[in-house]
Amino acid sequence: MDFISAFMVNSTVQAITPILLAALAGSLCARVGVFNIAMEGQLLIGAFCAVAGSHYTGSAAVGVAAALVGTVVFSLILAYGATVFRGDAVVICIGMNLLASGLTAYLLRQLFGVSGVFSDPNIAELAKIRIASIQSIPWLGWIVSRQTVLTYLSWALTALVAYVLYRTPMGLRLRGVGEDPEAAGTMGIDVRRYRVVTVLAAGALTGLGGAQLSLGTVGIFSEDMSAGRGWIAVVAVMLGRDNPLLAALACVLFGIADALSVKLQAQGLPNQLTDIVPYVVTLAALVISYRRKRGTRLA
Amino acid sequence: MQMVELETAGIVKRFGTLVANDGIDLSVARGEVHAVMGENGAGKSTLMSILYGMQAPDEGSILLRGQEVRFRSAVDAIDHGMGMVHQAFKLFNSLTVWENVVYGREPRRGPALDRRAAIAQVGALAERFRLSVDPTARVGDLSVGVRQRVEILKALYRDARILILDEPTAVLTPQERDGLFDVIRTLKADQRTILFVTHKLHEVMAITDSVTVLRQGRVTERMATRDTTPAEIIRAMTGRVVNLTVDRKPATPGAAVLDVQGLTVGTGAKPVVDKLSFRLHAGEIVGIAGVAGNGQTELIEALTGLRRPDGGRVTLSGRDVTEADVEAHRAAGLAYVPEDRAVTGTARAASAADNLLMGYQRKAPFTEGLRLNAKAVAEHARRLIGRFGVKIADETVLVGTLSGGNLQKVVIARELTHQAPLLIAEQPTRGVDVGAIEFIHAELVAERDRGRAILLVSAELSEILALSDRILVMYEGRILADLPAGAADEDRLGLLMAGRTGQAA
Numbered sequence: 001m002d003f004i005s006a007f008m009v010n011s012t013v014q015a016i017t018p019i020l021l022a023a024l025a026g027s028l029c030a031r032v033g034v035f036n037i038a039m040e041g042q043l044l045i046g047a048f049c050a051v052a053g054s055h056y057t058g059s060a061a062v063g064v065a066a067a068l069v070g071t072v073v074f075s076l077i078l079a080y081g082a083t084v085f086r087g088d089a090v091v092i093c094i095g096m097n098l099l100a101s102g103l104t105a106y107l108l109r110q111l112f113g114v115s116g117v118f119s120d121p122n123i124a125e126l127a128k129i130r131i132a133s134i135q136s137i138p139w140l141g142w143i144v145s146r147q148t149v150l151t152y153l154s155w156a157l158t159a160l161v162a163y164v165l166y167r168t169p170m171g172l173r174l175r176g177v178g179e180d181p182e183a184a185g186t187m188g189i190d191v192r193r194y195r196v197v198t199v200l201a202a203g204a205l206t207g208l209g210g211a212q213l214s215l216g217t218v219g220i221f222s223e224d225m226s227a228g229r230g231w232i233a234v235v236a237v238m239l240g241r242d243n244p245l246l247a248a249l250a251c252v253l254f255g256i257a258d259a260l261s262v263k264l265q266a267q268g269l270p271n272q273l274t275d276i277v278p279y280v281v282t283l284a285a286l287v288i289s290y291r292r293k294r295g296t297r298l299a
Numbered sequence: 300m301q302m303v304e305l306e307t308a309g310i311v312k313r314f315g316t317l318v319a320n321d322g323i324d325l326s327v328a329r330g331e332v333h334a335v336m337g338e339n340g341a342g343k344s345t346l347m348s349i350l351y352g353m354q355a356p357d358e359g360s361i362l363l364r365g366q367e368v369r370f371r372s373a374v375d376a377i378d379h380g381m382g383m384v385h386q387a388f389k390l391f392n393s394l395t396v397w398e399n400v401v402y403g404r405e406p407r408r409g410p411a412l413d414r415r416a417a418i419a420q421v422g423a424l425a426e427r428f429r430l431s432v433d434p435t436a437r438v439g440d441l442s443v444g445v446r447q448r449v450e451i452l453k454a455l456y457r458d459a460r461i462l463i464l465d466e467p468t469a470v471l472t473p474q475e476r477d478g479l480f481d482v483i484r485t486l487k488a489d490q491r492t493i494l495f496v497t498h499k500l501h502e503v504m505a506i507t508d509s510v511t512v513l514r515q516g517r518v519t520e521r522m523a524t525r526d527t528t529p530a531e532i533i534r535a536m537t538g539r540v541v542n543l544t545v546d547r548k549p550a551t552p553g554a555a556v557l558d559v560q561g562l563t564v565g566t567g568a569k570p571v572v573d574k575l576s577f578r579l580h581a582g583e584i585v586g587i588a589g590v591a592g593n594g595q596t597e598l599i600e601a602l603t604g605l606r607r608p609d610g611g612r613v614t615l616s617g618r619d620v621t622e623a624d625v626e627a628h629r630a631a632g633l634a635y636v637p638e639d640r641a642v643t644g645t646a647r648a649a650s651a652a653d654n655l656l657m658g659y660q661r662k663a664p665f666t667e668g669l670r671l672n673a674k675a676v677a678e679h680a681r682r683l684i685g686r687f688g689v690k691i692a693d694e695t696v697l698v699g700t701l702s703g704g705n706l707q708k709v710v711i712a713r714e715l716t717h718q719a720p721l722l723i724a725e726q727p728t729r730g731v732d733v734g735a736i737e738f739i740h741a742e743l744v745a746e747r748d749r750g751r752a753i754l755l756v757s758a759e760l761s762e763i764l765a766l767s768d769r770i771l772v773m774y775e776g777r778i779l780a781d782l783p784a785g786a787a788d789e790d791r792l793g794l795l796m797a798g799r800t801g802q803a804a
Contacts, residue, residue, distance in 0.1 A: 169405035169412050176391050176402055183389035187403035187453075188374035 040230025046210015382459025
């Protein structure tokens with residue numbers, strides 16, 4: 001019973017949030033035909049802006065707002081680079097990831113005079129919302145209650161993204177733009193505009209993810225703290241085949257794998273070994289989904 | 300006197316020094332089916348893209364029901380009641396029929412897409428114009444003929460009064476074509492106007508009310524269909540008398556050149572090419588008829604060495620070439636005119652001389668030790684350019700700049716010169732104009748008479764019927780029928796192509 005504690009379930013749920021938001025962003029971009037693999041850098045920019053905003057004002061809400069604005073501005077590179085300037089999205093994204101890593105480390109030194117890790121009592125963290133009627137229920141209380149507002153928002157956004165994509169005229173147009181931009185253009189759709197707006201909206205989603213990363217637990221920024229979460233989100237997008245709901249499911253799977261690795265470490269296994277668990281699960285999931293895809297084609 | 304629906308006056312469109320449209324006057328009455336004919340490069344496509352708002356004319360005006368209009372974009376033209384079905388469909392394969400039709404103009408209920416209303420509207424529209432389509436089917440699962448109906452539905456959903464059909468029958472079986480003609484008649488009865496772009500004469504005679512013929516960017520003839528003859532139209536298109544029927548003596552087949560036994564491509568219960576067997580003899584042309592996607596492409600890939608078969612045996616001039624690569628096939632005696640001349644058939648960034656040399660580069664006199672003999676290469680190229688009438692400045696010009704018909708002549712010239720016992724010709728005259736078709740057909744028959752075995756794959760039934768001594772009908776990877784030319788006609792082949800053997804047997 002005590003193999004996985006309720007507290008750990010709680011921390012797993014909040015750890016999923018940034019990956020989930022990034023995966024939603026990636027799914028949206030894929031739907032308009034922009035292969036976004038810059039989520040790693042976008043999360044990092046979001047995390048940095050959130051800490052900076054929170055530090056200067058002492059308000060977590062301002063921190064989140066700063067993360068939104070900062071990441072959307074950062075995403076302009078991809079939004080315009082891949083449309084107006086006709087750049088290759090993958091190349092642009094690699095550049096953005098490198099830029100985010102260097103830029104945040106540089107600004108950390110310039111603005112706060114530290115390198116490596118920045119923590120300060122002035123950084124306001126996101127509050128954990130306790131829902132009185134639920135929090136006393138065993139297990140469920142730890143999953144559904146005691147989370148940050150961003151975690152609840154990420155669940156709502158998952159539903160919203162799926163609704164917009166599959167139930168609204170805008171979603172239909174988005175899907176068309178991704179499948180055949182030329183055909184969409186002949187039906188009077190401004191393909192470029194749809195792409196720019198979608199990439200920026202995806203930027204906002206990753207901004208929220210970044211804020212959760214730095215303000216969701218202890219209110220701290222460390223260099224390269226996105227630590228591969230953006231890449232896991234890329235894998236989730238691919239596993240979900242651009243469907244935001246399936247991508248969310250993949251994120252939950254990764255969260256469970258992550259919790260498992262922590263647990264195994266607590267059991268006394270060396271952490272070098274347990275750290276690979278999420279990645280092994282990722283690889284296994286990719287292989288399985290690839291085999292399944294091949295299977296359907298041959299049938 | 301019928302009302303004039305659409306008129307153009309003195310349309311001029313230039314691309315650099317080339318004048319694609321040189322003062323075109325067109326007059327189309329309401330509710331008529333109007334054919335626009337012409338050879339490749341006559342200016343049909345340019346004129347249509349101007350009428351559909353995709354390009355702006357340099358001079359001249361468009362009048363719609365007497366009012367001058369200026370289309371700023373295709374969407375603007377659609378808003379003025381224009382509709383166009385392109386040759387290459389512009390559909391989203393992963394979406395359903397109704398999603399494709401309402402795309403960009405969706406019925407809403409609150410913020411959401413009104414799915415039920417959309418399906419009902421599309422269904423009603425389909426019923427009204429007798430376009431039988433299931434609105435909830437996924438477009439990727441539909442046959443080409445049905446996809447075309449979806450394209451027509453798209454235009455009708457936007458209330459198109461004038462519908463431009465660009466080579467609409469090129470991809471259809473005869474039965475599907477008849478279905479399209481029924482739809483056109485329904486549209487006509489509803490006072491819609493149809494512009495029918497084609498270069499198939501029998502279709503013009505069958506369905507249209509009047510014809511405008513273009514040549515070199517000008518209108519050469521304007522006539523009522525019932526007052527004209529195919530010969531007259533051809534003269535207007537080419538400026539000379541063209542012999543449409545292919546003169547040929549009966550074949551005198553010799554020894555088997557190609558022997559295919561149980562050839563299989565793909566695995567599983569339903570391979571793409573399914574245990575297929577046939578023989579091809581010297582001195583005969585065998586045509587393969589079939590709706591695209593029934594394994595023809597894979598069969599040819601397996602026969603040319605582009606793809607390893609998954610089963611069976613292929614013997615070429617007595618040599619087992621089942622597992623051989625392309626080079627070994629060529630060495631064993633294969634010449635190949637591929638379907639896609641721009642991608643497979645030629646190297647676009649190379650000169651005509653280089654393209655005409657390909658495949659001979661290791662032979663004398665083109666090679667001297669390790670070097671190529673540039674003079675021999677150039678002479679060879681000039682000789683072929685002259686003999687096949689390729690319109691090109693000189694042999695150093697890059698073939699990427701040539702028109703489709705000229706590019707095809709480059710491929711045909713190179714492959715016919717190979718003197719291989721077997722020639723596989725895939726869609727040898729697709730997109731080639733009437734004059735060039737006549738030439739290519741005559742060359743193929745001449746090669747047959749010289750004792751070559753020719754395997755002809757064509758989507759054009761009239762071509763199969765005109766050239767073949769024997770016709771194989773492919774359906775779902777198998778040969779459904781092996782008919783001597785005399786026993787085949789369009790109706791019978793059409794039924795077989797649709798997989799029906801009952802009536803044909």
